[in-house]
Amino acid sequence: MWLVFLKEIKELVRDRKTLFFMIALPLLVFPAIFGVVTFVSSKAISDAQSEVLDYAISGAEYAPELVSKIAESKDFNLVALPENENIESWVKNEQADFVLVIPENYNDDILSGGQIILKVYLNDAGLNLVLSRLQAIVNEISERNQQAAFAQLGLTESQQTALIEPMVIEKVDVADQRENWGEKIGGFIPYIIFMLCLQGAMIPATDLGAGEKERGTLETLLISPVPRHHLVMGKFFAIALAGVTSAMVTVASMAVWGIVLSQGMAIQLVAEFMGAISGTDFLLIFFMLIPVVAIFSSILLSLSIYARSFKEAQGYMTPLVMFTIVPVIMAMLPGVELKGGWAWVPLTNVALAIKELIKGTMDYVQLIAIFGSTALIAAALIGFCVYWFNKEKVLFR
Incomplete structure (x- = not known):
């Protein structure tokens, strides 16, 4: 079995395409993609903030001071609004970025x-930051x-504050920083790890x-003096190792790049959050991934x-992504907790357990149900894989 395992690992290492998807892609391409998305997003926001917006005003005579302050701003460029023009159609036809309508009761x-209710007509489908600038x-x-109104009423500062609110x-949050962070991002970590393992x-x-079938090497492997179940297990362990390696390399890459690109307080917050998670919790997360990877691999x-x-194999495997996403998404739904029957639901229970371990609120007794159910399903699927490999009509379709 281990000879078959070493043979398959050597072939995987020699295959540049496989190495690219297992190591190079997580190390370089994923961070590059996130970097490009971040750069493009920040540039789009920066461009939107610096863009000079064309505007028109209806009812300018009611608020000369407001009109004057808008005109003084370098963010806006005044254009004439035609008389009797339908404002909505005019803005929709991109004659101006927005139209400000000042009511007669302005005072x-x-x-x-x-x-006073000021109406702003704009096309809010794009990124324009009109309201924030105008506000x-x-x-x-x-x-x-x-x-001025408070002065007329003769209110003290405390009375003014009470009148406004x-x-x-006042919220008093009893959760610590780790639990807060874990609740916010703990549900996405299993999603990323499961997808990477798959x-x-x-x-x-x-x-x-x-x-092996396409290359014609399967027949040669079958006539070797190696038991069929050893052949299956050798291939199985090679696939499982590839899945775990890809996941671990990607997670490590994201962590390293995040620390490198972060600055100041961001590093401190990340360090405090990661430092709050014990080594035991990290080991439990890793061990829970072993039966999950076994399920995927089998x-x-x-x-x-x-x-x-x-x-044809790629066509069969593609729908498997959806079957993996659904139970992980269920772990993110409100009200779904690691209690009762959820501890026995495959994949969902592991996703919930990883989230609880990150938060630091794990009920370790539930690990019995999680490991038990997941390992049982993994063993059954490995057994089916061995049975499947022993059927000649499957191997030589």
């Missing part, structure tokens, strides 16, 4: 004028009018089954053995 004295100018005038809810094992599995090898060609 600096808010005690007599009441609340800064409006807030300046609003705060001044508010202070009569009742305030993708990392998929290419070797396709090659070690259907690939299913992938069974499909690859059944397929007549490399292309």
Whole structure:
């Protein structure tokens, strides 16, 4: 069995395509993709913030001060609004980025004028930051009018605060930083790891089954004095090792690049969060991935053995991604916790356990159900894989 395992590992190492997907892709391509997305996003926001927006005003005569302050801003460029023009159609036809409509009841004295509603017509489908820029100018005038009204009423500072916010809810969070971070990102980590384990094992599995058929080397392997179940287990362990390696390399790569690219407080927060997770929790996460990888590897090898060609094997394996995503997404749903029956649901229980371990709120007794159910399913699938490999009509379809 181990001779077969070493043979398959050597072939995987010699295959540049497999090495690229297992090591080079996680180390370089994924961080590069995230870097490009971050750069493009930040550039788009920066461009939107610096873009000069064309605008028109309806009812400018009611608020000369507001109109003057908007005109003084370098963020805006005034254009003429045609008379009797439908404002919505005019903005939709991109004649201006927005139109500000000032009502007749505009008044600096808010005690007599009441609340003023300024309407802004814009196409908000794109990134334009119209409201945030306009709000800064409006807030300046609003705060001044508010202070003038308070002065007329003769209110003290405490009375002013109480009038603006009569009742305030103060949140006292009893969760520590680790639990907060774990709740926010703990659900996505199993999703990433499961997908990487599956993708990392998929290419070797396709090659070690259907690939052997296409190359005509499967027959030579079968007539060797090696028991069939040893052949299956050798291939199985090679696929499992590829899946675990791909996942671990990718996670390590993201962690390293995140620390390298972060600065100042970000590094401190990441260090504090990672430091709060004990080595035991990391080991438990790793050990829980072993039966998960075994499940993926046995299913992938069974499909690859059944397929007549490399292309057919890929067609069988692609839907497996959806079957993996669904139980992991279920672990992210509100109300789904590692209690009762959820501890026995395959994949979902592991995803929930990883989340709890990251949060530091794990009930370690539940590990019995998690390891038990996952290992049982993995053993059954490995047994099926051995049975499948012993059927001549499957091997020589």
